Amino acid sequence: MVKEFDSFEGSEYQEIDLEKIEIQLLLQGIYDMYGYDFREYAYHSIRRRVIHRMQNENLSSITQLLDKVLHDTATLKRLVENFSINVTEMFRDPSFFLQFREKVIPMLRTYPSIRIWHAGCSTGEEVYSMAMLLYEEGLYDKTKIYATDFNTKVLKKAKRGIFPIENMRKYTNNYILSGGKSAFSDYYTVTDNGVVFKPFLTEHVIFAQHNLVTDKSFNEFHVILCRNVLIYFNKELQVKVHQLFYDSLGMFGILGLGSKETIYNKNYADVYEPVSVQEKLYRKIK
Structure with missing residues (x-):
């Protein structure tokens, strides 16, 4: 729809509209040139990051950022x-x-083998957390954890398993509150470069690149964890990703979401039953 203006000059509305157009062109250019698809990410979240990168590149417009992105892979x-x-x-x-330990672990004990997908695993902290929990519950040896993210840089950090020592106090407290059954410090060694977690925690973990926006299902899982990722997608993309998770979960499989997320719209609400409404844990029943 073409917008008409009595005066184009100095129009704040025009500037806002122009900025949206520039961002749309940037995202479309990235998709066409490189195959990365951010076109259905939540606009305000994407806008903040685009403006941040534009300013850090010392550019005066998003169009200049588009030009630089198309000609410079760095x-x-x-x-x-x-x-x-x-x-x-x-x-x-x-x-x-804690709820996963108390309500989901008893279900997983009934399976001869377990497949878990951490979608959007970032730098891997929650992957290591789940490995510890499964180890303490005696299920780790029969579990395969697939930890995926579209960002290869954070996947490399996750594989290394090295984290800042200053975070350990908070992580220890989290571990205790989650029902931890050992001493958190037993799982890591302090080095000059930071805290290195024990290698056995990744013996059953596969770190791999996967893009929730463009990639398809690659296995059938007993558990899918995707926490605090969907909030950065628009509604249409959320529906698309929920379909991916539904297709990837086996019957009676568990879906775990973030604290601000839920089963999106009526298309999915009736195919899951709540395991824990408060903690956003759901079980596939259809």
């Missing part, structure tokens, strides 16, 4: 890293892990 890499949401911690939201 700039693209920096922008894509900005789009990757990497806010995480070990045993984040301890009550979630």
